[in-house]
Amino acid sequence: MRVGIIGAGQLGQMLGFAARNLDVECRFVDPSDNPPAADCGKVIQSAFDDAVALVALADTCDVLTYEFENVPVDALRHVAGIAPVYPPAAALKHSQDRLFEKHLFEQLNIPLPGYCRIDTRDDLDAAVGKLGLPMVIKTRRFGYDGKGQFVVRNEDELEAAWRDIAGQSLIAEQWVPFDYEVSCIGARNVSGDMAIYPLARNHHVDGILRTSRSPLDVPQLTEKASAFVESLLEHLEYVGVLALELFVVGGDLLANEFAPRVHNSGHWSIEGSETSQFENHLRAILDMPLGSTASTGHAGMVNLIGEISNATRELNIGELHDYGKAARPGRKLGHMTVIGASPEQCDELVGKIDKCVNQSTWRVENEA
Numbered sequence: 219m220r221v222g223i224i225g226a227g228q229l230g231q232m233l234g235f236a237a238r239n240l241d242v243e244c245r246f247v248d249p250s251d252n253p254p255a256a257d258c259g260k261v262i263q264s265a266f267d268d269a270v271a272l273v274a275l276a277d278t279c280d281v282l283t284y285e286f287e288n289v290p291v292d293a294l295r296h297v298a299g300i301a302p303v304y305p306p307a308a309a310l311k312h313s314q315d316r317l318f319e320k321h322l323f324e325q326l327n328i329p330l331p332g333y334c335r336i337d338t339r340d341d342l343d344a345a346v347g348k349l350g351l352p353m354v355i356k357t358r359r360f361g362y363d364g365k366g367q368f369v370v371r372n373e374d375e376l377e378a379a380w381r382d383i384a385g386q387s388l389i390a391e392q393w394v395p396f397d398y399e400v401s402c403i404g405a406r407n408v409s410g411d412m413a414i415y416p417l418a419r420n421h422h423v424d425g426i427l428r429t430s431r432s433p434l435d436v437p438q439l440t441e442k443a444s445a446f447v448e449s450l451l452e453h454l455e456y457v458g459v460l461a462l463e464l465f466v467v468g469g470d471l472l473a474n475e476f477a478p479r480v481h482n483s484g485h486w487s488i489e490g491s492e493t494s495q496f497e498n499h500l501r502a503i504l505d506m507p508l509g510s511t512a513s514t515g516h517a518g519m520v521n522l523i524g525e526i527s528n529a530t531r532e533l534n535i536g537e538l539h540d541y542g543k544a545a546r547p548g549r550k551l552g553h554m555t556v557i558g559a560s561p562e563q564c565d566e567l568v569g570k571i572d573k574c575v576n577q578s579t580w581r582v583e584n585e586a
Contacts, residue, residue, distance in 0.1 A: 219504060220245060222279030222301065224266055224294075226255035228541040228550065229285035229480050232488070234258020236496035242504070245279060247271050254541045267293040276300035281503050283458060287313045287478055288360060304408075304457035304503040309478040312454070316358045316389050316475070323473045326449045330473045331465070332392035339380055345390035346376065355379050358387040367425065369393075394472060396465035400434060401483040402443035403461045405498040406451040408505035413498060414444045415491065415511045418483050420463075426548065429568055430483045430519045432490060435561070442471050450476060459484075459499040482521070482550070489537055489555045490517025515557040518568035522552040522575060529574050530554070535567055 219242045223230045226248035234244045234255050244259040247268070253261060264271035267290045276282055276297040283304055284294070291311050294303050312318045323330045334345035336355065345353065351373075357366035368379040399422065403415040416433030417440050434440070447462050461481030463474040484495040493501075493509025501508050522530060525545045531538065536556035543551050554571050558564030 219243070219281075220279045221500060221503065222246070222275040222282040223255070223285060224248075224272070224275075224282065224289050225285035226250065226253035226261050227285060228254045228543070228552075230255035231258055231541060232485075232494075232496045232539075233283075233285065233480065233500065236494055237500055239497060240500055240504075240506070242500060245275060247275050254543060257542070266290070269293065269296055272297045273300065283499070283503050284310075285479060302503075305460070305478040306455060306457065309454045309456055309460070313476060313478050314359055315387075316356055317387075319475060320389070322450075322453075326446075326453055328446045328449070328473045329471065331394045334390045336388035336390050339384070342376060342380055342390065349390060349392045351376075352393040354391045354393060355383065356389055356391060357383065358389055394465050394467065396467050396472070398466050399463065399474070400439065400443065400466055400471075401430070401461050401463045401481065402440075402447045403459060403481060403484045403487075403495055404444070404447040404451055405459045405495070405502045405508055405511075406456050407502040407508055408457050411508055412448060412451055413508040413511045414447060415484065415487060415495065416440065416513055417443055418486065420483050424548075426523060426550075427482050427521055428523075429521070429572065430486055431561075431564060431568065432486055432517050433513050438469060439466065439471060446471070446473065458502050459495050482553075483519075485539070485553050486517040486519040486555050487511075488539070489557055490514055490519075515559060516561050516564035518556045518558065518564045520554050520568055520571045520575065521550055522554065523550055524548060526551050527574070530571070533571060533574060535570060 221244050223246045226246035230246055231254040237244045246255050246261045248261055249265050262271050279301055281302045291307050294307050312322045320333055332349050336342055352371040355368045370376050370379050399420045400417050402417055406412045418430045418432035419434045421429045459480050461477045465472045480495050480499050487494045492512045498508050524547050536554045538554050540552040556567035
């Protein structure tokens with residue numbers, strides 16, 4: 219079997235590594251000169267929406283998938299008649315527009331923060347009256363890792379934000395004083411079988427995921443989040459892995475966003491689950507039986523952003539995943555995973571990595 223993957227970044231790389239365990243070949247389309255997934259299969263160097271390149275990929279593969287959600291929907295529809303494309307274009311369309319995404323959550327009775335559509339300056343004033351301040355203004359499209367988001371705390375910041383982003387399709391969201399953030403990852407195969415991973419507790423810094431820990435031993439939250447993910451998978455007739463990010467507020471959950479792909483907050487599953495999210499994504503799109511999502515221990519994951527220092531490389535704990543990307547401020551270069559016998563041991567190991575990463579980053583900034 220051969221799987222075509224649109225995008226050859228680190229997610230494509232990890233899909234490619236997982237494919238080897240299934241005796242599956244991967245091919246990719248990506249415009250980069252030397253993308254991470256080049257280690258895992260042939261890469262057609264071309265734009266993600268290049269019709270000729272996508273047809274060439276589809277012609278040589280049994281099924282197509284993608285590693286990020288900004289793939290043009292029309293491009294996928296163009297090749298869907300040549301080879302099946304999973305996840306389905308309908309899921310991608312909802313995830314690409316925050317307004318459509320919120321309408322989907324409402325349709326499925328998944329709780330979410332208050333929001334307003336913003337098309338004009340008057341709409342922004344009306345949103346303040348409805349949602350209050352502070353509130354978050356977001357672009358409806360192409361926002362990730364904190365990009366395209368503005369926290370507005372007072373009227374002066376409101377005017378400044380409007381000057382910066384006027385002319386784009388926007389939404390305003392209610393500010394949520396959440397306790398912490400979690401993500402729930404699920405998989406559904408072509409036959410409709412589903413599997414849900416244990417909840418991960420996530421911590422972000424400057425809008426970028428810094429750490430994830432799983433499993434989160436809060437049964438009532440796990441039950442609610444799993445039900446939300448199952449409803450999304452069923453409603454969208456979804457095939458593949460899907461990640462739903464949520465705010466925890468007291469004993470309640472509020473949906474933030476979903477991603478129709480394998481997800482950074484599930485990287486811990488490579489070592490921390492009996493079957494990783496990457497292998498289950500491939501199993502799902504190839505209509506193979508899904509693997510067990512049971513935890514192998516208490517897993518912690520630390521993103522390595524901007525650089526991977528020598529001190530980090532020399533740590534004798536956990537597993538280092540180096541994506542092979544050039545260092546650049548704010549860029550995800552790799553991650554480390556640790557498995558503890560208890561939540562406390564996991565926290566201790568994550569703390570050792572995080573401390574090393576923090577010290578390394580501090581030195582670079584102060585030497586500059």
